[in-house]
Amino acid sequence: MTKKFLLLALAAVVSFGAAAKKPLDHDAFDSWKSVRVAPLSNNGLWAAYMVNPQEGDGMLTLRNTKTGKEINIARGYQPSFTTDGKWAVALIKPFFADTRKAKIKKKKDFDLPQDSLALINLTKGSVEKIPNVMSYRIGRDGGDWVVYSTCDTAYIKPKALKDKKAGRPLIARHLPTGTTKVTKWVKSWTLSRDGMKVGAVIAPQKKDSVTQRGVALLELRDTSYTLLDRGQKHYNTPVFSRESNRMAFIADNDSNDSGTRRGSVYYVDLAKGGIPKAQRYNVALVPNPQIRLMRPPTNGTAEQNDSVLKAWAAAQKAAQGDSLFINQYSEPRFSRNGQRLIVGVAPVILPNDTNIVDFEQAALDIWRWDAPYTPPQESVNRKKLREHTMPLVIDLATDKQTLVTGNELVSVTPSDEWNGDNVLLRDPTQWQVTRQWDYLAPEELSVLNLSNGVITPVGVEKSDLNGLSPMGKYVVMFSDRDYYAFNPATGEKVNISKGIEFPLWDEDQDIPMDRMPYGMAGWTKNDDCLLVYDRYDIWSLDPTGKTAPVNMTAGQGRKNGITYRYIRTDREERFLTPGQDMLLSVFRHSDKENGFAMAKAGTAAAPKLLTIEPKSFTQVAKAKNAPVYVFQKADFSTSPEVYIATNNNFAKAQCVTDANPQMKEYSWGSAQLVKWYAYNGDLTEGVLYTPEDLDPNKKYPMLVVFYERNSEELYRHYTMEPSWSWVNYPFYVSRGYVVFVPDIKYAPGIPGESAYNYVCSGVEELCKKYPFINKDKIGIDGQSWGGYQTAYLVTRTDMFACAGSGAPVSNMTSAFGGIRWGTGDSRQGQYELGQSRIGRNLWEAPELYIANSPVFYANRVHTPLLIMANDNDGAVPWYQGIEMFMALRRLQKPVWMLQYNGEAHNIRARKNRKDITKRLQGFFDHYLKDAPMPKWMKEGIDPKRKGQDLGF
Numbered sequence: 001m002t003k004k005f006l007l008l009a010l011a012a013v014v015s016f017g018a019a020a021k022k023p024l025d026h027d028a029f030d031s032w033k034s035v036r037v038a039p040l041s042n043n044g045l046w047a048a049y050m051v052n053p054q055e056g057d058g059m060l061t062l063r064n065t066k067t068g069k070e071i072n073i074a075r076g077y078q079p080s081f082t083t084d085g086k087w088a089v090a091l092i093k094p095f096f097a098d099t100r101k102a103k104i105k106k107k108k109d110f111d112l113p114q115d116s117l118a119l120i121n122l123t124k125g126s127v128e129k130i131p132n133v134m135s136y137r138i139g140r141d142g143g144d145w146v147v148y149s150t151c152d153t154a155y156i157k158p159k160a161l162k163d164k165k166a167g168r169p170l171i172a173r174h175l176p177t178g179t180t181k182v183t184k185w186v187k188s189w190t191l192s193r194d195g196m197k198v199g200a201v202i203a204p205q206k207k208d209s210v211t212q213r214g215v216a217l218l219e220l221r222d223t224s225y226t227l228l229d230r231g232q233k234h235y236n237t238p239v240f241s242r243e244s245n246r247m248a249f250i251a252d253n254d255s256n257d258s259g260t261r262r263g264s265v266y267y268v269d270l271a272k273g274g275i276p277k278a279q280r281y282n283v284a285l286v287p288n289p290q291i292r293l294m295r296p297p298t299n300g301t302a303e304q305n306d307s308v309l310k311a312w313a314a315a316q317k318a319a320q321g322d323s324l325f326i327n328q329y330s331e332p333r334f335s336r337n338g339q340r341l342i343v344g345v346a347p348v349i350l351p352n353d354t355n356i357v358d359f360e361q362a363a364l365d366i367w368r369w370d371a372p373y374t375p376p377q378e379s380v381n382r383k384k385l386r387e388h389t390m391p392l393v394i395d396l397a398t399d400k401q402t403l404v405t406g407n408e409l410v411s412v413t414p415s416d417e418w419n420g421d422n423v424l425l426r427d428p429t430q431w432q433v434t435r436q437w438d439y440l441a442p443e444e445l446s447v448l449n450l451s452n453g454v455i456t457p458v459g460v461e462k463s464d465l466n467g468l469s470p471m472g473k474y475v476v477m478f479s480d481r482d483y484y485a486f487n488p489a490t491g492e493k494v495n496i497s498k499g500i501e502f503p504l505w506d507e508d509q510d511i512p513m514d515r516m517p518y519g520m521a522g523w524t525k526n527d528d529c530l531l532v533y534d535r536y537d538i539w540s541l542d543p544t545g546k547t548a549p550v551n552m553t554a555g556q557g558r559k560n561g562i563t564y565r566y567i568r569t570d571r572e573e574r575f576l577t578p579g580q581d582m583l584l585s586v587f588r589h590s591d592k593e594n595g596f597a598m599a600k601a602g603t604a605a606a607p608k609l610l611t612i613e614p615k616s617f618t619q620v621a622k623a624k625n626a627p628v629y630v631f632q633k634a635d636f637s638t639s640p641e642v643y644i645a646t647n648n649n650f651a652k653a654q655c656v657t658d659a660n661p662q663m664k665e666y667s668w669g670s671a672q673l674v675k676w677y678a679y680n681g682d683l684t685e686g687v688l689y690t691p692e693d694l695d696p697n698k699k700y701p702m703l704v705v706f707y708e709r710n711s712e713e714l715y716r717h718y719t720m721e722p723s724w725s726w727v728n729y730p731f732y733v734s735r736g737y738v739v740f741v742p743d744i745k746y747a748p749g750i751p752g753e754s755a756y757n758y759v760c761s762g763v764e765e766l767c768k769k770y771p772f773i774n775k776d777k778i779g780i781d782g783q784s785w786g787g788y789q790t791a792y793l794v795t796r797t798d799m800f801a802c803a804g805s806g807a808p809v810s811n812m813t814s815a816f817g818g819i820r821w822g823t824g825d826s827r828q829g830q831y832e833l834g835q836s837r838i839g840r841n842l843w844e845a846p847e848l849y850i851a852n853s854p855v856f857y858a859n860r861v862h863t864p865l866l867i868m869a870n871d872n873d874g875a876v877p878w879y880q881g882i883e884m885f886m887a888l889r890r891l892q893k894p895v896w897m898l899q900y901n902g903e904a905h906n907i908r909a910r911k912n913r914k915d916i917t918k919r920l921q922g923f924f925d926h927y928l929k930d931a932p933m934p935k936w937m938k939e940g941i942d943p944k945r946k947g948q949d950l951g952f
Contacts, residue, residue, distance in 0.1 A: 010078045011667040021667040021692065024720060024734040026918065028666070030055040031889055032720040033659045037619040037643055040065075041081035044626030046088065046122060048079040049642045051659050054721060055910075056096050062120060063656055065644050071125055073118050080138050083195075086123055087175045089138055089146050092116040110151050110161045117148055119175065134168065139195015141244075145220045147191050147198055155182060165415055166205040172198065181223040185211055188237040192244035196220045197270070198240030198627040199247055202227070208744055215249050217268070218277060228268055228278040234261060234328060241338035245271040246396075248332040248341055249278075258352040260327040260386075265343045267396065281394060283325055283345055283401070323347055335418035340450075341396055342418055344389025345403070352825055372409065372432040376630075377824035393418070393450055402450050410602055415472020417574075422472030422488055423448045425455075428463065435448065437828040440464065440514060445475060447488040456488045458548050462514070469527040470574045475541045476530060478517045481505050483532060485543040494545030502534045502558065508709075509744040512832070512839030521566040521582075523575045524601060527800040531576070536563050538584075540604070553584075553599065556606040563587045564597060564607060569622035569629075578602030581648075583622070583629075586612055592673060592714040596650045610650040610829045616715040629653075634717035636671040636689065636730075667692045669733035673714055676765035678745075685711040686742035686762055689733045694772065701777035701928035702738040702766075703727055704800075706759055707786045709743040722913035724906045725806040725868060726783040727920055733922075737928070738773055740766060744789075752792035752852045757791070777801055777928045781920070782808075784876065784905065785835055787868075788854075791884055794865060795857035802927035804920060806868040807905055809836070809878045810884035811856075812849040815877065816842050822874020822905070858887035866923045868916065870903035896923075896937060918952065 031053050038048035047065055052058030060076025063069070071088075073079075078867035079090040093099075093114030102112050117133040120126070136148035148171055151161055154216065155169035170186035173179070187203035194497045198218040204211035214230035215238055229235075229251055236250035245272055252263030266278040298305040299310055330344035365375035378385065391404040391412055404412050404423055409432060413424040427444040428435055435441035445458035445466060456477050466477035475486040476496075481504065483497040497504055505515035521531035521538055530541045536557030557564045564584045579600060586595040595612030599605070613633075618640065620631040627648050636638035640661040674688045687710060691700065705727060718729045729739050742762040746754040759780075768773040779802045782790040787808035794803050809815045818827045831838040831849070838848050850856050865888065869881025881897055888895035898919060900912045905914050921936035936951030 022665060023736070024666050024731050026914070028662075028720060029722055029914070029917075031662065033058075034719060035632060035640055035657055035659050036643060037621055037632060038079050038552070039621055040623040040628060040630055041079070041085040041088075041122075042083055042624040042626075043085040044623030044628030044646070045085055046081060046657075047628075047644055048081070048088070048090075049630070049632045049657065051368070051657060052143070057093070060090055061657075062122070063644070064122075065646060068656075069125070071120060071122075071127065073120070073127065076118055081122075082138055082144055082175065083140075084144070087144065087146075088118075088120040088122055089136060089445065090118045090120070091133065091136065092118050110158075114151060117146075118144065118486050119173070121175075132431065137191040139191060139193060141193040143195020143220070144175045144537070145172055145195055146175060147189070147220075149186065149189070156184075160205050163205050167201070167203040170198070170200060172218065172223070174220075174658075181218065181220070183216070183218060183225065184208075187235075190237055190239060192240040193242060193243040196489060197240065197244055197247075199240060199249065201235040201237060201249075214265070215251065216269075217247065217280070220883075225615070226276055228276065229266060234263070236331070239332055239334070241334035242336055243338055246334055246338045246341075247276075248334065248343075250328065250330055250332060250343070252328065256351045259349040260325075260329070260346065262348065263326045263328060263330065264325055264392075265330070265332050265341065267394075270286070271861050273735065280851075281343075281399075281401075283392065288482050292869070308720075324392075326851075327389070330389050331397055333418075334415060337419050339396055341394040342391050342414075342416050343394065343788055345392045346389045349386065360904055370433060371583065372429075374436070374819075375823065376819050376821065378497055380822070382825035398853070402453065403452075404448060410725075413468045415468055416470060420472035420744065421449050421451045421565075423450060424458075424468040424472075424475055426463070426466075431634075435463065436826045437832060439829050439833050445477075446470075447475060449488075456491065458486050458488070465517070469530070470523050471527045471776075473527040476543070482516060483517075483530070483541055485530070485541075485545065487544075496530070496541040496543055496545050497539070497549055498534070498545075500534070500536075500539060500549050504532060504534050504539075507535060508745075511834055511837055512748045513834070521576075522568070522573075525575050525577050527575075527600075531566070533565065534558075536561070538564055538566070538599075550604050552604050554604055554606045557687060561589045563589070564599075567596075569618055569620060570624070576601040581627075583620070585617070587712070588612060594715065598648060610648060611653075614715055616713070616717065635715040636717055637668045637692075638717065640717050667734045668730055671714055673711060674740075674762075674769075676762050678761045682745065682758075684743050684745065684758055684762070686740060687711055687714050688766065688770075689729050689739040689741075691736055691738070698772060699774035699777070700736060700738045700772050701779070701924075702740055702763075702773050703732055703744070703924065703928075704740045704759060704763060704778060704780045705729070705786070706742055706744060706755070706780075706782055706789060707784075709745075710741050711743050722910065723917040723920060724783075724913060725916065726786065727781050727924070728917070731917075731921075732924075737924075738770075746837050748837060749845070749848045749851070751837040752789065752796070752854075754837075755789040755797050756793060759793065760799055763799060779803060779924050781924075782806065783868075787876075788836075789884065791854040791865075791867075792852065794863040795854045796859045798862050799865075800863050802864045802866070803925065804866045804868075805881075805884075806883065807870070807873055807878075808854070808867065808884060809876055809880050810854045811816075811880060811886075812853045813842065813846070814837065814883070815880055816849060818877045818880075819876055821877065855883050855887050858884065858893070859891055860890060861891075861893050863894075864927060866920070867895065867897040868900070869897060870900045870905070870907070872902050873905045875905040915950065922952075 033051050033053050036050045040047050050060050057075045060073040062071040076090045081088050098113045114132045119128045131449040134149040138146050149168050167185035167187035170183045185202050185204040186541050187201040189200040200216045202216050212230045215228045215235050217226045232251045232253045234252050238249040240247050247268040248265050252261045254261035265281045268276050268278050298875040324345040330400050332343040334640035347395045388718040393402045409429050411426045413420045425446045431441040440462040442460045443462050447456045461477045477484050482495050485496045486493040509515050516531035532539050537551050537553040540552050553564050567583045578869050581599050582599040584597040586597050593612050593614050594617050596610040597607035599607040615633050615635050618632045622629050629645045632640040633643050641655050642657040643653040643655050669689050669692050670687050675685050677686050744758040769774050778800050780790050781804035783806035787805040790803050790805040791808040791810050797885050816831050830836045832841050867881045869878040871878050885897040925931035926933050941951045942949050
């Protein structure tokens, strides 16, 4: 009686306060705004963030974190601060309406409205706008110049803009004085980190007989211009060293336009003084007998062994420097200290044979059982495979060239950003075919020493579970649920997590593959310690194995049911320094609250809790040189807003935005954590979303939406936006639906029945506990993996009045042998080891594939089903949706299928997102709210008027 009285009282209060509120509708989408945080100024005095509607013109705001002063730039985006924090620069988009009108008139390229550039003097608060700017850059580590490319006809004739082979004007502007330097015909360019040098490819229009084609250096200090090389046919964009005192570029005179062009790398020493000169390097690899690839096993027939040894000999020859060249895809880079130049090399791809008559030439793909890639993989990755190069290291002091690997399949990880001698090589060659269905297929690990060319074998380890320490002293791998460290200098491999009594592997993992680790927080300076996670805490591991592991969070995470995770706020951070502040995210499992804590690197102690709240936190950024943070905070019913915390005081962070004040006009809803026992007796959780004006005496339809586990997102905010493929929670809650999102835990071999076990038990429990749920008006909706589970559930139960199934797999037997067309990969591993959770292959357990395939039980379906299967789905073959549709059509069951032309797995085009949002609502409203059946469900779309009549 008391509980009922409280519910009635609460409903009366809520209803009274929200009487004037209106439900969300489709007209509200476009004006709904999102907030994006940009990096702060280095000194922490200025924060930048953008508030943008889904359609229309946004606002960039620069805010002084001390005074609260704001500078607003209408339609501004991509803001940057100078290193001294005195200036900000940003691009300004054209008016949305102007761009839309121009696109309607079919205008293109430079006939469209162009961006402008905003130069903001933060001291004075003044803003200068420069029209027709294409891109800009400022120095990352210094400088008070802004460099930008322009299409302004004050600098270039309109006809010249249409010449795609010619460059555009490049303008360097000194921010304090306004001094400018204009460089004509710049095709591509880069700015040094110190912000004082520009490397540019000069490509004049043919009519210009004065300007020479080549690579130029522009020194902003004195605005001098030096042409470093001239007259060659092709130049790649130059690069600078980290210290901005060295420069390199690729050039060639090759006329091969269909294959790869043989080129050279040019190096410029900018520290010598005088007129800089470019030094040319060709690939002059001297075979190094010290480089020895590990001999592969020969366990086959004599013929097979001979083939293996020939391939090994060819690979060894390539590794020693045979038939490899610099080409147009060979992007150079410097080591961190600038003493090495790394450039890519590859075998030559011959030009197309112009004597071949295309209409007489057969067009086909050949699928070979032992090929490293299948034709779909080759097709998807053709550009990547064609442009792949292998690193060649040039010692700039001695001119010595070292080829890191001659095997195109080998992946390379350098140490200390190529400063270190050790390079980790991962060779998957022997398992290249196997890895297409084995996600953790082995790979051969070895370490190459760049100084002496010696290769040290590490051993065979699982892919994706190994890595090189920042300084290159250790190779670390996760194997048999422990961490191991291999020392290339001694050849010793030790278990470095031995003695930790708690699992370092994901205890909740329910896919049928080896348990994955919780992960790493990073390394400390000089590779002294590796920081790793268990479920709750952070551990420090000694890579030598001599010191026992140390719990750096003093066990407080496990003691209090809190998970600590390191938030890396410096994108260039390589390692943690003892005494350094470590900002940690905080997640409390019992109530799903989130927050922040602070720890000290190198100190084992309980982290200092800064805040923990019933909120979600995202987009955390920190000023480089000050304890100033900016982040977003939200919950289900509160829009994400920007907060600024100074002096690490997150509890008293200041909210500085009000992105969606119109939310107050709409009925929204609330989220609560619910718990129940699944049919197997397991206590599980989910999230229940209820209307803001809930009346416990009324009956509400309920939508059940699921994927895997989502209860940890109890305080996540879902933006009011058109659907990506599944229902938008606040939209439906606002319109009088209850939405239930249950967690699902999977048992191997029975993913469909696992969904039934958790979803249907949760629905039954909620209907008993909450009388306001109308048990006769319950629908389900899922996308992708959720779409599969939806399709399965309607064959298993008649509990649901209707169901939406986006991109479902309906037949695991055919899907097992299918292709993920977005990557070209086989789908087999997904069933044996991955999300589909069968755990065995089709020939070992055909009965499991059939039992989990909805299409085999389509005759049991009594629930109206709406399928979405898009014909450009790169993840789930869209014929899976067709199989389910055709089965139900043959059985004369009520079924519809939406096929968005050219759309992917999840809908991308906003026009299609708006469309499916309307159709989902029409479908669910019809079956769950007794609304009239939409015209498109009755009549479809007239094929004679496709694109004109959408059936609404």
